Amino acid sequence: MPYEHVALIGLGLIASSITHAMRRAGMTARITGYARTAGTRNEAARRGLCEVFDTAAEAVDGADLVILCVPVGAMTDVVRDIAHDLGNGVTITDVGSVKRAVIDAVLPLLPEHAHFVPGHPLAGTEHSGPASGFAELFDDRWLLLTPPPETDAAAIDRLSAFWQALGARTDRMDPDHHDLVLAVTSHVPHLIAYTMVGVADDLQRVTESEVINYSAAGFRDFTRIAASDPVMWRDVFLNNREATLDILGRFTEELFALQRAVRTGDGAHLQDYFRRTRSIRRGIIDAGQDTPAPDFGRVRNRES
Secondary structure, X not given: OOOOEEEEEOOOHHHHHHHHHHHHOOOOOEXXXXXXXXXXXXXXXXXXXXXXXXXXXXXXXXXXXXXXOOOHHHHHHHHHHHHHHOOOOOEEEEOOOOOHHHHHHHHHHOOOOOEEOOEEEOOOOOOOOHHHOOHHHHOOOEEEEOOOOOOOHHHHHHHHHHHHHOOOEEEEOOHHHHHHHHHHHHHHHHHHXXXXXXXXXXXXXXXXXXXXXXXXXXXXXXXXXXXXXXXXHHHHHHHOHHHHHHHHHHHHHHHHHHHHHHHHOOHHHHHHHHHHHHHHHHHHHHOOOOOOOHHHHOEXXXXX
16 A cells, blocks of 8 residues: 655655655655754755655654655664654654664664664765755665564565655665675775775875866766765764775775786786676676766766
8 A cells, every 4th residue: 555644854865856756656645854954944845845844753743654864873863753753553764874773773762563664775876955856866776675573564565665666676685784785885985985085185296176177087986976975974884884894804905916916017917807897897787777878878068
C-alpha cells in the first residue's frame, strides 16, 4: 500500500529530490518537512517542496513514513525529538552513508510500535540545499536497505516498493558489510579527493590561478568530489572509522607499490596495473551506473 503521509527531516538534496520524484511518480501522499535552520525552512516553503514546520515533532505527527535526511551525527538528537510523536506502525528510515553507527544510535530510542528500516540511496551530487534536488536523482541508482534482525517484513517490502517507484533499484545488505563496501566505493575515494585538493592548495610552487585555470580532467573531478557537504563527510568518517582505516591502509600499500614502480622505471607493472583497473571502469558502465559518453556525459560549459 502507498504511504499516506511522508515526513522529511532535513530538507537538502536528498529530501528535495524525494519530493520531486514522488510527484513525478503521481503519489498523492501528504509531504511534511522540517529543517534545523530557519533559512532552509523558508527556502523549502517558498519552493513548495512540502508543508514546512518549525519543529520536527510537528512534521512527523500522523506520518506513516519518516525519512531522516540529516547528517549521521545529527540523527540521535533528531530521533530523541520525534520519538514520542511517532504514530503506531510508522516506518522510520534514513539516507545516511553509514549504517552500523546509525542503527546503534537510533534503534534504542524508537518506540516498539515503530518499524526501523535503515536505507542508503547511492545517489548524490556535490550540491546541497532545497534548491539542489531533482526528480531523476534516484533513477537506476541502488538503494540499499539494512534492516536489523526481526524487522517487520511487510514494512521492508513497502519501503522497497516506495523507493522503486522513485526510480531506484533496491537491495538488502548486512549493515557492517555495507559500511565496508561504501568505504571502498565512496568514503576513501572522497578522502583521497580532499587530500589531493589540499596538496594542490599547499604547493607554493603552483599558484592558485594555475591550479584553477589549468585544471586537467582528473584534478577537476577531484575538486567536484571535494566540494561535497563538509558536515556530512565529517560525520561519515567519524562513524565509519574501522572500515575507512582498513581500506585506507590497503590503499597506502598499493600506493607504495606504484611509487616503487615509478621510481624503478617498472613500466610492465604500471601497464598491467592500469589495465586491470581500467576494466573496473568498464564494469561500472556495463552495470548502468555511469555513461560511456565523452567527458562523463557533461554538457559543454556546464558541470553535471
